[in-house]
Amino acid sequence: MTAAFASSRPGVPLIDGIDKVLGRARYTADLDRAGALVGRILRSPIAHGEIVRIDTARARALDGVIAIVTGADCDKTYGVLPIAMNEYPMARDRVRYCGEPIAAVAAVDEETAQRALDLIDVEFRALPAYFISKDARAPDAVLLHANKPGNVEREVHHDFGDIEAGFAAADLVREHRVSCAEINHAQIEPHACLADFDPVTGRLTVQDVSQVVYYLHLMLARCLDMDESQIRVIKPFVGGGFGARVEVLNFEIVTALLARAAGGRVFMQLTREETFITHRARPQTDVVLKLGMKKDGRFTACACEVTQRGGAYAGYGVVTILYAGALLQGLYDIPAVKYDGYRVYANLPPCGAMRGHGGVNTRHAFETLVDRMARELGLDPFAVRRANLLHAPMQTMNGLMVQSYGLAECLDVVEQASGWKERIGRMPPGKGLGMSCSHYVSGSAKPIHFTGEPHAVIHLKLDHDGGVTALTGAADIGQGSSTMVAIAVAETLEVGIDRIRVISSDTAVTPKDNGAYSSRITFMVGNAAIDAAKNLKKILIAAAAKKLEAHPDEIDCAGGIFRVGRGGQAMLSFKEVVAAALVDEGAISVKGSFTCPVEFQGGKHRGGAVGSTMGFSYGAQVVETSVDEATGMVTIDKVWVALDCGHAINPLAVKGQIEGQVWMGMGQALCEETRYLDGLPAHASFLDYKMPTIVESPHIEAFIVESNDPNGPFGAKEASEGALAGFPPAMVNAIVNAIGVELDEIPATPDRVLEAIVQHQRKVKLAQKKARS
Amino acid sequence: MSARLSEFQLVQPARIEDAIAAFVAKPGARYVAGGTDLLVNMRRGIVSADRLIDLSGVAGWGSIDADAEGMTIGAGVTIAALARDPIVISRYPAVAQAATSIAGPGHRNVATVGGNLCLDTRCIYYNQSEWWRKSNDYCLKNRGDTCHVAPQGKRCHAAFSGDLAPVFLALGASAEIAGVDGRRRVPLSDLYVEDGRAHLSLKPGELVASVHLPAVLAACAYEKVRARGAIDYPLAGVAVALMIAGGKIVMLRIALTGTNSRPFLLADVDQFIGKSVDDAMLHGVDRLVQRQVQPMRTTLAAAHYRRLAAAAVARRVVRRLAGA
Amino acid sequence: MHEPSAQYKKRLLRIKVNGRWREDAVADGCMLVDYLRDTAGLTGVKTGCDGGECGACTVLLDGLPVLACVTLAVRCEGRSVETIEGLAAQGRPSRLQQAFHEKLGAQCGYCTPGMVMASEALLRRNPTPTDDEIRAALAGNLCRCTGYVKIIESVKAVAGLAP
């Protein structure tokens, strides 16, 4: 399949954008909170220990305290994976990380709530706490969870192809070890939840920052032991997610528990510190990667061992550790791949899914090793990648389907745009160029909560006003998914986008959707939207045919005008056709759905569903950097990035997503990390968690490559994660190019870089000495 | 909803004397200028006050007066005003340079010179929420009895991280201090003490009224090392004032911030007088800096890094000023 | 502490908000951001951090961008505060707001009110800023979605145009 380069269509602004720029978009904390109590959470001061006693009597006696809940009020575990729910909304008999919720208070105001927390007495019996994987895995370590020996939540061993033969066939075999720090989503909106419980009807309404209202709905029913029909979850505007809000989070359930206990309305907004502690982001990861390469750059084999420090509870862990291995494939042609993964428990806040879920740190290890080996073999980094391209359609050894593949074009585009050929090897001192490739799934082809239902459903409503309302459970969290739905419906119906209204994520109104994760929305919900619009169009065409006294097959519909035959004389406007259709039907509701066929749902091996998708996006990028060798400061001068998203349904939004994800990769590469001091977060503010400011953020030149996926909506694939993983390795490769120093750790903070420079100089001196003697 | 501050009363005096009187009259009173340090700390619960004395309404507090002798900068001058003052830019460009590097534009519009000079010291065990510090049994600087950075020691090593002080020190500034007993003028370096818990030599009720910069012929520059390009304190900041005549150094001052509990002038730099700026001299500067800075584990960046970076930047700034 | 304190009485704050004078009883310890959001109902003003670190709460105080989360409300006595809600005229977005919309300077939109206010202050002072001047003026405003590229494009789109 050949790919068309870039898209010249400009795209459209977000349909809810005007609300945001006017300041009238209401996020959870902006909702009407009349009469709401204030909820606050008491958090564990210790990293690991048994709860001997909780006494809330003094707090309850405080004037203005309306409700207090503790672990005793909820004996149901929750979690995103049905197979690994091992967490209570509030700790019951044991705390496993600093900051874990223990109890919560609803009071008339913030001060009272805070004072009440101070009056809750908790007695602990401390247990040894582990903050690094190695300590947690030590033979004599106390187990965080009795059923997980060695504090390993999940071990994965996958072996595809003949690994030994692969390495034997190589001209060069190299192994290296890299370590990637834990990072956080750090969406700017702090977590918040507004819960209403009506003791008369027994109904619960929760408005919240969720990326997946359906999961929250499920977990609320489970933890509050309520019938699902009595619950409604609504997502207002959401200030970013990046994976933070895919899993149900403890504070959401706690707020609902408080609302029920108080018999009313409770508002909870977490501080920035608490938002960081809630975490669920990318784990600290150690990767040992071994690669075999032929003289011409072809890969012969890849062996990879990954250890993820997952934090205190399962969360998404099993999926993350599986992704890390699965995504070794699907980007290049590698004859043999062996993967060993270990997801380890530690006494830290639980990790989870974050943009680029699972793939980023292994990709970093892979793409930096490829460059090391290319240097040794005297090969150009672009040439090595080109020597290993896949040919779509194909299926990888681990059962992943590649139906469209625009990586070759991505490489061409960034090589040219960056002037690579002319500039590489001729950069001034301290400046360097680096490149790398990456990919990501367009939605997990097998949903986490597998029920057998379609993967996405859209409802369309059409009434006397001639407006089409699309109802979707897909959460727009700023990525523009509602706009995508509007475009998909409008283009299929061939009407203007202003005729479409999108209502998203209200479980009382919108159909169930698996939500905003793994970049599934455009592919799955987009296809469902097109299906729904086609179904609606059929009804309209039938009505037009009847009115025009023609056969439906004769009706031509373009630009909202219905005629008999192309250029026919008799014609009806959209509104006339709607009126005609309503005569027979009354207000019209139609549905569209999408299901990933089983052959796309991954390999048959254990864990084979993770990584499976209908289509991979592909990205290539070049990073230009300057390194100040005196201070170790790294500056990113410019980035050129191309992403094959199949087809850009909204090129403006796609470019925004490409820039945003590359920049987020830059944050991880350059300066972001979460660190703990004896289990207490040392990063839990925007001063200490150093996400880049606008000052050091470079211009990112984004190019769209369109490979037209055969199954994607209008040929589209995902566009918001695939290029993220390419940044860290491209930057590290650029640093090597600039100063000849390899970094084994990211982020490349000035202290790490300076240390690497000093070590490097030491090594060089030693080598010189040896050579002389 | 941001965490409410503990309740206090704000008084807004119009004269320095009234401010001082208001301070002395009420134990637990605090001065507030721009509030960009104090109010953040109050929100974290590390500082509390029954009374805040707002200095912003004090007459004459925010003026910059320049004459042939030099320049007097009122403590109430905002960092933004300082950064864009044409005389500051032309006569003391390093001051404008340092001012522009402080926090972000929203802070600088209200933050003051006085607040910057009297900025609280910082430490990863200190600049944390009440829950955090309580979980960690507090520390010497605040409610506790050990220092987590140097548990054997008896002092607090929290780092002074203001950006203006080193430049002022390098320029030979003095501070006018007002108190119950009237006013006194001291060399700026006398304002500071090497103690993270009490890093200012001010007596109760005393405040910094203004800073005086002598007219200088030396070239001066400031450079700070930090992880990000904005809203970031210096991991190390170095100001250098250098005068060269006939290829030889006739005056040199080097001042540092971010590495110790006070900003300080590097001692023993007189050894370079009469020398030229060459590799040996720069090496000497490097060694002096490395020997005199005392970075401790008060930042997430390694202490050793702050030492190396301070030295590297000192070398670089000296070389740049010498045009070598 | 739901019983009003006798010791720390609220005081009457007279303040001009988006061009209109208001009078409200305000405690000395009340931050401007809480006053604007909870008392004046201007929820366009956002909070993103625990104080002074993100710029989401940026409003204009006498025309200058300041952080409402570390500004005491009572210190704004007699002064003029402008929020994102004050930029639109008769419900229509200003040019700058329109540009943020059309150029996708807002993705999730949470940093947007602060970004727009900081940009507005810049453009009033300097109608034709360079990229670096835009970067300097927005240095205190964090955005997690855009990578800032389209924010710079949004500001540049109105640079040089009359407001």
Ligand SMILES: Cc1cc2nc3c(=O)[nH]c(=O)nc-3n(C[C@H](O)[C@H](O)[C@H](O)COP(=O)(O)OP(=O)(O)OC[C@H]3O[C@@H](n4cnc5c(N)ncnc54)[C@H](O)[C@@H]3O)c2cc1C
């Ligand atoms: C996110 C963030 C980033 C920051 N980055 C930097 C940075 O990079 N560099 C930097 O230097 N600072 C930084 N700061 C700190 C602060 O903004 C500045 O130092 C500012 O100049 C402090 O001035 P202020 O007027 O706001 O001080 P205030 O907060 O009003 O006062 C600070 C302290 O000084 C005392 N004080 C104030 N004026 C006087 C006086 N005249 N005499 C005696 N005592 C007085 C107060 O009682 C208080 O204890 C940052 C702050 C934040 C929140």
Ligand code: SF4
């Ligand atoms: S240096 Fe020690 S005493 Fe001082 S703030 Fe840090 S931990 Fe506390």
Ligand code: FES
């Ligand atoms: S809310 Fe973050 S700076 Fe004000």
Ligand code: FES
């Ligand atoms: S648009 Fe989401 S934080 Fe800026």
